[in-house]
Amino acid sequence: MAEQTSTRENAEALAIGALGFIAGDPELLPRFLAITGIEAGAIRQAAREPGFLAGVLQxxxxxxxxxxxxxxxTGTPPAAVGAALRALPTGNDTYEAST
Structure with a gap:
């Protein structure tokens, strides 16, 4: 399953799913907004920024x-989340070298 999230496209899809998971949880969303400093109305704009999806997985x-x-x-193995993070920009220090 980790291979499925090793590509950037699959990693982005997993991160978008994770964002939906966060947004749908009345306890997680306020914590996510507080930690990131993003206002609820600015999430769509922030999602266009490099590193945002990696931040969701982090x-x-x-x-x-x-x-x-x-x-x-979601039926996602926990290890797949870490693999997806490594496939995204700013998910690790070697991303640029791996593309």
């Missing part, structure tokens, strides 16, 4: 209970 990965709940609710 948010999911930073809290194990959130990661496990996301994994369970």
């Amino acid at each position: 948010f999911i990965l930073a809290h194990e209970p959130t990661l496990l709940r996301f994994a369970e609710e």
